[in-house]
Amino acid sequence: MTRPDLSPSAPARPAAGNPLLEVDDLHVEFRTRSGVVHAVNGVSYSLSEGETLAILGESGSGKSVSAQAIMGILDTPPAVIAGGGIWFEGRDLLQQTPDEQRRVRGPGISMIFQDALSSLNPVYSVGYQIGEMFRAHRGTSKKEARQRAVELMDRVRIPAAASRVDDYPHQFSGGMRQRVMIAMAIALDPKVLIADEPTTALDVTVQAQVMDLLKDLQRDTGMGLVLITHDLGVVNEVADNVAVMYAGEIVERGTVDDVFTDPAHPYTDGLMSSVPQVEAKGGRLQPIAGQPPNLAAIPSGCPFHPRCPRRRLGAAAAPGRECATDVPPLRLVVPGREAACHYSEEVLGV
């Protein structure tokens, strides 16, 4: 595996504020028999204490893969971390031994998944699975672990926790199961919680309850929250900052208010127009033309250019800013806003 030459003894990386988690130029590839799939291509972001960062993107944009790379739970092979660094509390996780990485999962960084039913083991009670966190990381006795599981189930507002602790995952409703997942993930007071589409499999009303719960827990513990989603509504309600991903890259980043009111990248702009609006009832939705790119054959230049309504090709383009040949870097467009488009200023209208 090739990794950038980062010495493990290097001091904490210089960064604004004091980030808990910093992802630096992360590259993940899937090396399959039919070719190399470039799932994550140079993603960088940082997360501070108490911050909620939403990572927004379509299926296959690399948002879940980058999260799994942070957790160290990618299936390797076929997945390979081809470059970059993942800095947690000043240390590069990618330079650590598998055992050191393992000890970070749970008390340091923890994760909840989309489908709680398949993500919980069907043959163990929920109490056992929550308690396992204490037993594995702190050597807690079986009896005490069960007691702690009851407390956690109370904390995530599962009714009658004491009598339900020995029930199995299939005996819970979808929302309650996701609460069990959350209880498990926050058991050891992690500094960072990664929530991978936590509400996608739930009803709308339950979605709101689960998001409220996550926000409350974050307020109590000050943990950083990485929220991976394709749901613009969820992002709008709970996130502070948003990073929009396309074809394994971040194409726009900024505060949620800024990005949502005034996108600087044509892709983000397209996403906003494709959302149903209450005011525009009866009007037609505007989908983004075309299909997300095949990650085994990402278009040259700007990966979004084949679908982009603002693309400038050939003579129409400014020198060095031809959309089909020149790769647009993620750059600061206006203070607090980065976008990877040659013509962001036009998109923004500044």
Added chain:
Amino acid sequence: MGRYVARRLLLTIPVLLGASFLIFAMVYALPGDPIRALGGDRPLSPAVVAELRERFHLDEPLWAQYWEYLKGLFQGDLGTDFRGRPVLDTIERTLPVTIRLTIVAVVFEAVIGLIAGVLAGIRRNSFFDNLVLVSTTLIVSIPILVLAFVAQLLFGLKLGWFPIAGTREGWYSYLLPGLVLASGSLAYVARLTRTSVAENLRADYVRTARAKGLSNRTVIVRHTLRNSLIPVVTFIGADIGTLLGGAIVTESVFNLPGIGREVFDSVRAQEGAVVVGIVTLMVFFFIFFNLVVDVLYAVLDPRIRYD
């Protein structure tokens, strides 16, 4: 659960009755005269033949014969063969041999099959995995008759490691026939385990277990094997029921006086009472172990409930 088991056990009664009648009818339908065959080269006198035909109701219609059999059965009498030996004695003599053979076979099947399957499943596409795939394919494609003779020749005669036939050396005599008898199921258990482990390793809850920071050992043993072994354990359970039905080929080649060989001999001699008694017992074992498997399923997998 208790009610479910009771209901299933009650259901075995009509099944056993039906099975015994079918077997009875099939033996009845066999061509030839069992009494005349009894005498061999020296024909029995007509008086003796008539006397035996009378005693065993052989001249009466099928229904009447079966009724006579049932009457005995309800008094705990399984009848006798044509030489007057009680069928119960025959079962008592032959069943322990088959039980011992089954135990040895199941131990081989479970231990070797499981270990091979688990290792192959964890290290998919490794050298060991391919070795398991090739050797199991080889085993299942060779008829057990060939396998039995080859084992006898190689390990019994050439190498002299095991006795070739009979039960004189106690449990040791059962090792070679047990291995031969287990071979097919062993290969199946290895394959089943491999597939199940490989499939479970990709399950979402195994990913969750890794994300929880559990040790590799815990992830494999508690979150992969526990789930993977459910279909394997149930297969082995059902296989016990089949193996207890006796193995005609294995018992014959290794000269083990078990119920498989006994029933084969009895069919040839048209010993109706013996065949019906033993085969009904086999049916009972089969039903019983399938019930055990169903109960085991509910114990191993909390999602399954019968009430």
